Amino acid sequence: MSQLGHNIGFVGTRFAGTDGVSLEAAKWAKLLWDHRHVSYWYGGKLDTSPEISMLVPHAYFGHSDIQWINERCFGQVSRDPEVSRRIFALADHLKRKLYDFTRKFEIEIIIVQNAMTIPMNIPLGVAIAMFVAETNFPTIAHHHDFYWERDRFSVNACGDLLRMAFPCTLPSIQHVTINSEAQRALSHRRGVSSILVPNVLDFDTPPPGMDDFxxxxxxxxxxxxxxxxxxxxxxxxxxxxxxxxxxxxxxxxxxxxxxxxxxxxxxxxxxxxxxxxxxxxxxxxxxxxxxxxxxxxxxxxxxxxxxxxxxxxxxxxxxxxxxxxxxxxxxxxxxxxxxxxxxxxxxxxxxxxxxxxxxxxxxxxxxxxxxxxxxxxxxxxxxxxxxxxxxxxxxxxxxxxYSYAVLRRKLRTLITNHTGMDDL
Known part of the structure; x- marks a missing residue:
C-alpha cells in the first residue's frame, strides 16, 4: 500500500482501444490517480504500461479457447462434459493469475470491469467469483451490460454458471450499474442493491478546437x-x-x-x-x-x-x-x-x-x-x-x-465503503 492511497487492481477481458468499457475504466483510473490511488491492470488485451500490468492471454474473450467454449455454450441447450472440464480448467488458471496479480502489486481493492456482467469469457467470470469467495476480497463490480439484455445469450447451456458468476453476489462485492433500468433488474434478479454511476465526460476541460491537422x-x-x-x-x-x-x-x-x-x-x-x-x-x-x-x-x-x-x-x-x-x-x-x-x-x-x-x-x-x-x-x-x-x-x-465531479463523488463513496476512510 502506498502511504497515502491504495493499490487498486482493474480486472477485465480487455483494456485497449476505444470500446466503452476501456474508456470508462480509464476515466475511473484517472480520477483515482488524481487522489493518490495507484491503478494496476489485469486483462487479456492491454495497452497499459507493462510495469503496472499483468497480461493473461486467456482473459481475452477473443482467445480461440474462449471462442470454442462460447460456441458450445450459447445457442445450445445442453453442455458436453468436456466443455465443463475446459471451463473449470481455464477458470483455475485465471484464478491463480488473479492471486499472482494481487500479490505482485499488493492490490487492496479490485474493480471488475464488465467481466462479471456479460459472459463473453465464462472462465474469467467463474475465476473471479471463486477468487472473491476464497479471499473475501474487497471488490467493486462495474456492470455495463448484463447478459439478460442481449438476445444472443438467451438460449444457452450454461445457466448454472451465469447464475453463479454473472454477476456473483458475495458480501464483499459492491455492484455499480450505469442506468436505473439495470439497477432495478439487478435487484429483481439477484436480490442485491447497486450504486448508479453514469458514464461521464470531462466537462470542466473544453474540447479541443480546430487546428492545422x-x-x-x-x-x-x-x-x-x-x-x-x-x-x-x-x-x-x-x-x-x-x-x-x-x-x-x-x-x-x-x-x-x-x-x-x-x-x-x-x-x-x-x-x-x-x-x-x-x-x-x-x-x-x-x-x-x-x-x-x-x-x-x-x-x-x-x-x-x-x-x-x-x-x-x-x-x-x-x-x-x-x-x-x-x-x-x-x-x-x-x-x-x-x-x-x-x-x-x-x-x-x-x-x-x-x-x-x-x-x-x-x-x-x-x-x-x-x-x-x-x-x-x-x-x-x-x-x-x-x-x-x-x-x-x-x-x-x-x-x-455527467461530469468528472459526479464520478469523483461516486468513487469516494465506493472506496470509503471498503476502507472506512474518506480518502478520495
Whole structure:
C-alpha cells in the first residue's frame, strides 16, 4: 500500500482501444490517480504500461479457447462434459493469475470491469467469483451490460454458471450499474442493491478546437464548406436505427444535407450496411461511410489518407443523429452535449428513464419520423439563436449531471465503503 492511497487492481477481458468499457475504466483510473490511488491492470488485451500490468492471454474473450467454449455454450441447450472440464480448467488458471496479480502489486481493492456482467469469457467470470469467495476480497463490480439484455445469450447451456458468476453476489462485492433500468433488474434478479454511476465526460476541460491537422476534415472526406453535416457517431449495427437518419435527410429535401457514419460495420455482418447504402441511394441521400478515416490516433492510412480522431468529426458536425432503438447508456449523446452540437434522439428506454428527465433540449422521435420532427430539424439548420440556446442548455446540464465531479463523488463513496476512510 502506498502511504497515502491504495493499490487498486482493474480486472477485465480487455483494456485497449476505444470500446466503452476501456474508456470508462480509464476515466475511473484517472480520477483515482488524481487522489493518490495507484491503478494496476489485469486483462487479456492491454495497452497499459507493462510495469503496472499483468497480461493473461486467456482473459481475452477473443482467445480461440474462449471462442470454442462460447460456441458450445450459447445457442445450445445442453453442455458436453468436456466443455465443463475446459471451463473449470481455464477458470483455475485465471484464478491463480488473479492471486499472482494481487500479490505482485499488493492490490487492496479490485474493480471488475464488465467481466462479471456479460459472459463473453465464462472462465474469467467463474475465476473471479471463486477468487472473491476464497479471499473475501474487497471488490467493486462495474456492470455495463448484463447478459439478460442481449438476445444472443438467451438460449444457452450454461445457466448454472451465469447464475453463479454473472454477476456473483458475495458480501464483499459492491455492484455499480450505469442506468436505473439495470439497477432495478439487478435487484429483481439477484436480490442485491447497486450504486448508479453514469458514464461521464470531462466537462470542466473544453474540447479541443480546430487546428492545422483537422481543419481540412470536410474537404478530405468530400463535404463542401457550406454543406450541413449530419454525424452518426456509432457503429453500423441494426439497434442504432440509422435508417431513421437517412429518412430524415431524405425528407428535408435539401441537397446540402449529408450523412456521415464514423464507425465500422459491427460484428453481425455487412447486410445492414448494404441495406442502408441502398436506402440512401433510393432516397437521394449522400451517405459517407468513413470508418477508415476515423482512428484512435491521428495519422495516415495505407492509402496515404489522413486518419482523424472522432473528436475532429464532432467539431465539424452540424447535427448529431442518434436514432438508436436500444442503448445501455448513450455515450454519443453525452458527447454531443460536450461538443455543443444539437442532437436528434429516438426515445430509447434509458434516455426516457435517466437522461430526458434532466431537462436536456434535444429533438426527439418515438420510433418514427413526423412532420414536427422534420420541421424542428429544419429550424435547427436555419435558426442560429435556437441552435445556440439548445447547445448551451445541454452543456450546462451535462456538466451538472455527467461530469468528472459526479464520478469523483461516486468513487469516494465506493472506496470509503471498503476502507472506512474518506480518502478520495
Amino acid at each position: 483537422n481543419a481540412d476534415f470536410r474537404e478530405s472526406i468530400g463535404i463542401e464548406p457550406d454543406d450541413i453535416l449530419f454525424l452518426q457517431p456509432t457503429r453500423v449495427v441494426p439497434r442504432k436505427g440509422i435508417e431513421h437518419a437517412i429518412s430524415l435527410i431524405g425528407a428535408l429535401k435539401n441537397p446540402r444535407c449529408k450523412l456521415v457514419i464514423s464507425h465500422e460495420s459491427g460484428d453481425e455482418g455487412d447486410e445492414y450496411l448494404h441495406a442502408l447504402q441502398e436506402m440512401a441511394e433510393n432516397q437521394g441521400v449522400q451517405l459517407l461511410y468513413i470508418p477508415e478515416r476515423i482512428g484512435e490516433e491521428r495519422g495516415y492510412n495505407e492509402n496515404g489518407q489522413k486518419v482523424y480522431l472522432l473528436s475532429d468529426a464532432y467539431l465539424h458536425a452540424d447535427i448529431i443523429t442518434y436514432p438508436s432503438l436500444y442503448e445501455g447508456f448513450g455515450n454519443a449523446l453525452i458527447e454531443a452535449f460536450y461538443y455543443r452540437k444539437p442532437a436528434l434522439v429516438n426515445r430509447y428506454s434509458i434516455f426516457v428513464s435517466d437522461i430526458e428527465p434532466r431537462g436536456f433540449d434535444v429533438i426527439t422521435m418515438n420510433g418514427y419520423l413526423t412532420r414536427d420532427v422534420i420541421s424542428k430539424v429544419r429550424r435547427l439548420i436555419e435558426d442560429t439563436e435556437y441552435r445556440e440556446n439548445m447547445v448551451d442548455t445541454n452543456f450546462t446540464l451535462g456538466k451538472r449531471f
